[in-house]
Amino acid sequence: MKFIDEALVTVQSGDGGKGCVSFRREKYVPRGGPDGGDGGKGGNVVIKTSPRKRTLYHLRFKRHFRAKNGASGLGKRKTGRNGADATIEVPAGTLVFDTDTDHLICDLVTAHETYIIARGGRGGQGNARFKTSTNRAPRFAQPGASGEILNLKLELKLLADIGIIGLPNAGKSTLLSKISAASPKIADYPFTTLTPNLGVVHTEWAEPFVVADIPGLIEGAHQGAGLGTHFLKHIERTRMLLHLIDASTVDPHNPLSAFQTVNSELCQHNRALNTKPQLIVLNKLDIIDTQKAVDAVRTALDRDDIMTISAATGQGLDQLKSKLVNMLDAENGD
Ligand SMILES: Nc1nc2c(ncn2[C@@H]2O[C@H](COP(=O)(O)OP(=O)(O)OP(=O)(O)O)[C@@H](O)[C@H]2O)c(=O)[nH]1
Ligand SMILES: [Mg+2]
Known part of the structure; x- marks a missing residue:
């Protein structure tokens, strides 16, 4: 079950601001010296x-990320403001490659990890720094260093957020x-x-x-019946x-x-599966007389x-998607 999501982006870090050439000018301070x-x-x-x-997916709409340049230095030895960073948000599990060299730059594994992919250029030094005993009034300053431009390929092996389980023929693939x-x-046949x-579900x-969509489970699956619990x-x-x-x-x-x-097959395969949040969805509501079955299930489960829904006609699918989004957000702790 390999499903790779890919995005191509161009990133550019900011240039450093240039150093300032300036001389101190104040009343009663003749030849105040360089202060850029x-x-x-x-x-x-x-x-x-x-x-x-x-x-x-969001990187299909924004492919260029450019950080801001540093501001130029100022008189009175004031340093220019640093340029703001640009941030690309990605899910954990994203691999970042340099498309020009095919080199893997980083593999971001955990949540809230940060990696500086392109460093901003250094700011140029102002003329105040170049004052020496032999040159007490330097009339030059350094330019800022340029930022870098990189072409990146981001790759993510998608893992399912939600697994659809059920008996064969329940309509999992249709959904x-x-x-x-x-x-x-x-x-209309099992397996x-x-x-x-x-x-990928977009809303x-x-x-x-x-x-x-997981292959149908039947009784005895944990012992290999049907397709077993292989999946x-x-x-x-x-x-x-x-x-x-x-x-x-x-x-x-x-x-x-x-x-x-x-559920008993799930549990016999791995007890931990029983503790995963489970949303129960009754399908094929377009077929007559199914409402009685719904009521019976509701009463029996007391939930x-x-x-x-009807996966075939689309009835209830928008509500289902909202519910899934809410449940995933709740899992995230939002
Ligand atoms: N009337 C009706 N038929 C449906 C609905 N959803 C699925 N079906 C039919 O049910 C049959 C099984 O659907 P699948 O989506 O293949 O079921 P599945 O759960 O993926 O089955 P397995 O892959 O064999 O486990 C197909 O003939 C579908 O057309 C529905 O909402 N209403
Ligand atoms: Mg199927």
Whole structure:
């Protein structure tokens, strides 16, 4: 399940400000001597990992990052102001390559990590610094050093934020295809999905997130039945689960059977999976008489946060996306 997000950006650090040529001029102080201050330092371009970012998608719209130049030095030995840094926010896990040399510059692993990718130029020295016993009135100052320009390729191996689990045929792949640009194979027989598929979900109001469609689980999966739990290791790394249930197959006398089968397989594979936040979603609400099944599941679980959708018609998908965004933000501690 390799899914790489890529972005090309150009970064430019700020030039250093030039040094100042100036002489002290004050009443009653004849020949006050040189007092030109140094130029300010150019700003750096900094790459920073932010837990709010989940993909590199935002870099499709902003590809140039330029830090500000340092200001020139001033009289009275005043140093020019330093140029402001430019910051590129990326998710943890981003690799940064120099596209001109293909060299890996840095591998940002943890949250809130910062790396100076392009250093600002040094400010030039003002003439006050060049005063010597033989040249007491230097009429020159240094120019600032130039910033650097780099072409970068950012690469991120996407990990799913959300794993869709459920029995075969629940509509997991259909749901993924409706909320993302992924086009997994969809069919009315079980085990259509043989390997997990990833899709990026975009909304107009939130940071994109990544959803994985996991092959269907059946009873005995932890012992190898069906496709087994081979793919559950992908679920282990997701932050939350979307448990999809086909409402048209819910037995009103035993409404939780599908739900319990899948959860017990998860748990037998790895107990920790049971503690992952799980959103329960009933699918295929376009089929008649499914409302009874929904009510039965709601009553049996005694939870009112169960969502209902039809992946086929698109009913309820906007509400579902908002709910997922809220849950991910809550996980982030926002
Ligand atoms: N009526 C109706 N049919 C649906 C809906 N969602 C999915 N289906 C159908 O259900 C069948 C199974 O859908 P898939 O998306 O392949 O199911 P899956 O959960 O990915 O199945 P596996 O990959 O085999 O585990 C397909 O025939 C879909 O067209 C829905 O909302 N309404
Ligand atoms: Mg599928």
